[in-house]
Amino acid sequence: MSKITIFNRLEVGIFRHRLAVLCVFLAATVFLLFQATQIKLDAAFTKNIPLNHSYMKTYLKHRKDFGGANNILISVCDTRGDIFNPEFFSALKGVHDKLFFIPGVDRIQVKSLFSPSTRFVEVVEDGFAGGPVIPADFQPTEAGLAVVKANIEKAGIVGRIVADDYSCAMVKSALMEIDPQTGEKLDTLKFAGQLEQEVRQEFEKDNISVHVIGFAKMVGDVAEGAKGVVTFFGIAIAITAVMVYFFCHSVSLTILPIVCSLIAVIWQMGMLSTLGFGLDPMSILVPFLVFAIGVSHGVQMINSVVKQVAMGYSSKDAAQNSFRALLIPGGVALLSDTVGFMTLLAIDIGIIRELAITASLGVAMIILTNLILLPLLVSYLKIRQQANKQVENKNPAIWFVMAKFASRGPATVILLLAAVLYAFGYYYAQNMKIGELHAGAPALHESSRYNQDTFLITDKYAISVDYMSVIVETKADACTYHKNLDVIDRFQWRMENVAGVQSAVSLASIAKIVNAGYNEGNPKWRVLSRNQQSLVQSIARVPTNSGLLNTDCSVMPVILFLEDHKAETINRVVDAVKLASSELGHDELNFKLASGPVGVMAATNEAVEAAQIPMMLYVYGAVILLCLISFRSVRATISVVVPLYIVSTLAQALMTALDIGLTVSTLPVIALGVGIGVDYGIYILSTMSIKLKNGDNIQTAYLEALKERGSAVLITGITLAIGVSTWFFSDLKFQVDMGILLTFMFLVNMLAAVIVLPAIATFLWPNKKLAAPKQDKPEIEHQVVG
Known part of the structure; x- marks a missing residue:
C-alpha cells in the first residue's frame, strides 16, 4: 500500500466533507464581508516617505x-x-x-x-x-x-x-x-x-x-480620481465574463470563477480591516489585480474540469481530479505571486509596504477560494456531455503550428530574436530615470485642476512650490560669529549658481539686507559685518518664526527654490549640495539634507533606486527557489525564469521610451509583473515535465501541454491585459502608467511562455528519436454545456 501524502489526505478530507467545508467558507465570507465594510481610506503623509532615510531623519528632527x-x-x-x-x-x-x-x-x-x-x-x-x-x-x-x-x-x-x-x-x-x-x-x-x-x-x-x-x-x-476604480472594476468583470464564456460556453462555469474571485477580494478587504490596515489611493488598485489573478487561476480549474468531463468523468470526480492536478502547480504559481509581492517589503516606504501586505493577503485568499472553493462548487454542477467538438481541440491546427516552436530550427530563430530584443531592451533600460519626469503632481494629469493650480502659482509668484531646505547644524549662538555666516553665505552663492535652482534664502542673505538698511539702504553695505555687535544687531531683526533660525541659533536652514522637481534637477542639486558641504562644512558646521517637498522627493528617489536591484534579486530568487522545489529541475527553472527576465528588461525599456520614471507607483509594477507572469510558464511546464518524464520528446510534450493548458493560458493572458488596459482612461496619471506597464507585462509574459519557453526547453532537454506528434482524431467528441 502506497504512502498517503498530505495532499492526498487534504483532497480526501475536503471532498468527503464538501458541505461542511462550504459552510465554513460561507461563515468566513459573511464575517469578512462585514469587516470589509469597516475599512477606511488612509493617506497619511508619513506613509509616503522613507522614514529611516538620513534625509528624513533630519526632516523629522527639525520639523517642529x-x-x-x-x-x-x-x-x-x-x-x-x-x-x-x-x-x-x-x-x-x-x-x-x-x-x-x-x-x-x-x-x-x-x-x-x-x-x-x-x-x-x-x-x-x-x-x-x-x-x-x-x-x-x-x-x-x-x-x-x-x-x-x-x-x-x-x-x-x-x-x-x-x-x-x-x-x-x-x-x-x-x-x-x-x-x-x-x-x-x-x-x-x-x-x-x-x-x-x-x-x-x-x-x-x-x-x-x-x-x-x-x-x-x-x-x-x-x-x-480613485473612485473611478469601481467603474473599471465593473468593466473588468464584464470583459472577464465575456472572455470566460467564450472559453467554456457555459453560464454556470462562467459565473463560478468570477464569484470565487470576488470572494477572494472580500476576504482580502476583510482581513485588512481586521488587521487594522486601511486603503490608500495607490493600494485601492490591488483588489482589481487580485480579482484578475483569481479569474486567471479559476479558468485553469474550469479548463481542467471540462476536459475531465469530456473524458467521461462525473462532475464530482472531474472536480476532484482537477483539484489534485492543479493544487501543486496552482499553489506554486500563487505562492510565487505572494512572494513576489512580499519582496516589496524591502522598500522602506510605508505606502509600498502596505501595498505588499494588501496584495499578498489577496493572493493568499485566492489559494483558498480558487483552488479549494471553486472545485467544490463545480462538483455540485450537472455538467452534461454531447457528441461535439472537444474543448481542448477547438483549434487543433494552432497547437500543431505552435508545437513547432519546440523544434530546433524554429527554436533557433526564436532565441536569436529574443536575444536581439533583450540586447535592445537592456541598452534602452540603462537610460531609465529614477523619479518624476514631469512638472506638477505626477499622480495627476497635467490638465487636472490641481496641476493647473500648481502652474498658476508657479507662474504668478517668484518662488517655486518645489523647494528644498538644507539644514545647517552647529552650536548655540553660532550665528553671532562672522566665520559661520560667511560659510553659509558662500554655500548659498554656490547653490544659486547650480542649474535648476531658481533662488535661495538664508539667515546670511537676510542679515546682509538688514545691515544695508542700518546704513541708509546703501547697497555697498549689503555685506556681513565682521563686527560681532553689528552682526548681532542685523540678526536681531530676523524672528525665529521666519523659518531661517531656531531659538538658540544653532540650526539655520538654507532654502533652495527649484525650477521643477524633475529627477535630473533633483539629482543635480543634491550632488551640488553634497559637494559644497564636503568642501565648506567642518566639525562645528554641518550641512545636512534635507527638508521641504523636494527633500522628501530626493529621499524617496534614493530609496527607490537603492531598493530596485535588491527587490529584483529577491523576486527572482524566490521564483527560482519555488521552481526548483516544484519541478526539481534546473532545466525547467531556466526555461521559466529566462523569458520572465527578458520581459522585465523590455518593460524597463518601454518606461524609457514612454518617459515613465521609476517611482513609488511604478516600481511595484516590476515585481507584480514578474510575480504574476510566472504563472503562465508554471502551468505550461507542469504538463511538459510530466510528459518528458514519461519518455515523450520535447515537441510532443509541448503539444500535449498546449492541448491541456494552451487555451486557458491564452485566454487568461488576454483577459488580464484587456482588464488593466481600461486603466488607460483613468483620471489618475499614475494609474495610466501602471495600466500601460501591466498590460505590456501580462500580454508579453504570456507570449514569452508559449513561444520563448519551449524554444529554450528544446536545447535543454536531449533530443529523443521519437516519431513526430500526430494529430489524433477522437472517436467521440464532447462539449460542455452549463
Whole structure:
C-alpha cells in the first residue's frame, strides 16, 4: 500500500466533507464581508516617505522648528488682475480665517497678509520703523488700500505672499500629524474635502478664484480620481465574463470563477480591516489585480474540469481530479505571486509596504477560494456531455503550428530574436530615470485642476512650490560669529549658481539686507559685518518664526527654490549640495539634507533606486527557489525564469521610451509583473515535465501541454491585459502608467511562455528519436454545456 501524502489526505478530507467545508467558507465570507465594510481610506503623509532615510531623519528632527513638507498653499486671485479692492480683501480674510480654524492646521504657521507676523520694516531718519502690513484699523477704502500696497512693497513680500503682478495673494500653513480634536492621526482625505467645500466653494465666486495645492489636497484629488476604480472594476468583470464564456460556453462555469474571485477580494478587504490596515489611493488598485489573478487561476480549474468531463468523468470526480492536478502547480504559481509581492517589503516606504501586505493577503485568499472553493462548487454542477467538438481541440491546427516552436530550427530563430530584443531592451533600460519626469503632481494629469493650480502659482509668484531646505547644524549662538555666516553665505552663492535652482534664502542673505538698511539702504553695505555687535544687531531683526533660525541659533536652514522637481534637477542639486558641504562644512558646521517637498522627493528617489536591484534579486530568487522545489529541475527553472527576465528588461525599456520614471507607483509594477507572469510558464511546464518524464520528446510534450493548458493560458493572458488596459482612461496619471506597464507585462509574459519557453526547453532537454506528434482524431467528441 502506497504512502498517503498530505495532499492526498487534504483532497480526501475536503471532498468527503464538501458541505461542511462550504459552510465554513460561507461563515468566513459573511464575517469578512462585514469587516470589509469597516475599512477606511488612509493617506497619511508619513506613509509616503522613507522614514529611516538620513534625509528624513533630519526632516523629522527639525520639523517642529521649521515646518515640514506637509504644507498647504492657497492662492486667492482676482480675475480682473488687481487685488486692491474691498471684494478681494474680504475674500482673502475669509480664506485666512477659515484655514486658521480647520482642525489639523498648525495655527502658529498660518501666513498671509492678515497674519500679525507679516510685517514691514523701513529705514527712516531715526533708524527703522515698521509694523503689520495690514494695520489693526484697516478699512478697505481707497486710502486704506493704498497704505497696504505701500506696506507690501516695503515688506519685500512681492513674489512670496503677493503675486508679482498683484493679481493674487497667498495664504499658507503647515499641517500637523495629529488632529487636536480627536487625538488621532490627521484624516488627510477629510481635510482635503474641507478645503474644497469650506474654502474653495465658499469663496470662489464672481471675480474671485481660489487655487489650492499641497500634499493633503493632492491626495484628496487622487482619492477622488480613485473612485473611478469601481467603474473599471465593473468593466473588468464584464470583459472577464465575456472572455470566460467564450472559453467554456457555459453560464454556470462562467459565473463560478468570477464569484470565487470576488470572494477572494472580500476576504482580502476583510482581513485588512481586521488587521487594522486601511486603503490608500495607490493600494485601492490591488483588489482589481487580485480579482484578475483569481479569474486567471479559476479558468485553469474550469479548463481542467471540462476536459475531465469530456473524458467521461462525473462532475464530482472531474472536480476532484482537477483539484489534485492543479493544487501543486496552482499553489506554486500563487505562492510565487505572494512572494513576489512580499519582496516589496524591502522598500522602506510605508505606502509600498502596505501595498505588499494588501496584495499578498489577496493572493493568499485566492489559494483558498480558487483552488479549494471553486472545485467544490463545480462538483455540485450537472455538467452534461454531447457528441461535439472537444474543448481542448477547438483549434487543433494552432497547437500543431505552435508545437513547432519546440523544434530546433524554429527554436533557433526564436532565441536569436529574443536575444536581439533583450540586447535592445537592456541598452534602452540603462537610460531609465529614477523619479518624476514631469512638472506638477505626477499622480495627476497635467490638465487636472490641481496641476493647473500648481502652474498658476508657479507662474504668478517668484518662488517655486518645489523647494528644498538644507539644514545647517552647529552650536548655540553660532550665528553671532562672522566665520559661520560667511560659510553659509558662500554655500548659498554656490547653490544659486547650480542649474535648476531658481533662488535661495538664508539667515546670511537676510542679515546682509538688514545691515544695508542700518546704513541708509546703501547697497555697498549689503555685506556681513565682521563686527560681532553689528552682526548681532542685523540678526536681531530676523524672528525665529521666519523659518531661517531656531531659538538658540544653532540650526539655520538654507532654502533652495527649484525650477521643477524633475529627477535630473533633483539629482543635480543634491550632488551640488553634497559637494559644497564636503568642501565648506567642518566639525562645528554641518550641512545636512534635507527638508521641504523636494527633500522628501530626493529621499524617496534614493530609496527607490537603492531598493530596485535588491527587490529584483529577491523576486527572482524566490521564483527560482519555488521552481526548483516544484519541478526539481534546473532545466525547467531556466526555461521559466529566462523569458520572465527578458520581459522585465523590455518593460524597463518601454518606461524609457514612454518617459515613465521609476517611482513609488511604478516600481511595484516590476515585481507584480514578474510575480504574476510566472504563472503562465508554471502551468505550461507542469504538463511538459510530466510528459518528458514519461519518455515523450520535447515537441510532443509541448503539444500535449498546449492541448491541456494552451487555451486557458491564452485566454487568461488576454483577459488580464484587456482588464488593466481600461486603466488607460483613468483620471489618475499614475494609474495610466501602471495600466500601460501591466498590460505590456501580462500580454508579453504570456507570449514569452508559449513561444520563448519551449524554444529554450528544446536545447535543454536531449533530443529523443521519437516519431513526430500526430494529430489524433477522437472517436467521440464532447462539449460542455452549463
